[in-house]
Amino acid sequence: MGFTLIDNDTMLENISDGAFRLYCVLQSYCYGEKDVCFPSQKTLGEKLKRSVRTIQRYIKELVEAKLIEVKRRGSNNNYYKMLRKAVQKSIQNTVSTIKAAAEKHKSSSKGNFNNYKQRNYNMNKLEKLLLNNDSGICYEECLL
Structure with a gap:
């Protein structure tokens, strides 16, 4: 397109x-969603x-500033x-994954669990039933 976002x-x-100009050139190779490039020095x-030596100094400066990571790839690139x-790409992927999981959970948990409607209980009566404090209470009385 003729421009690079920085x-x-x-x-x-x-x-x-000079290091900033090199960063801009490297960024221009990483168009769109790409975050890696392979130009030779x-x-x-x-x-x-x-000169190649000056480019090497600029690269070292960018690595020390933690703007780029460099790995050797063969003899010339x-x-x-x-x-x-x-990092931005990773954050966006994580946010997308979380949103998708939340949306899936939201759509699958509308008062149902395994497609069964959830029951509501009178907790006081249920506690008495479970602890055998009042033997006159039956299970149906605990349901609301």
């Missing part, structure tokens, strides 16, 4: 301008017009995980 907290991070250097986007 959250406001990232813009206020205490990182260099050479490609990143070409995009930012910087790294695996870059955008941590804030991954």
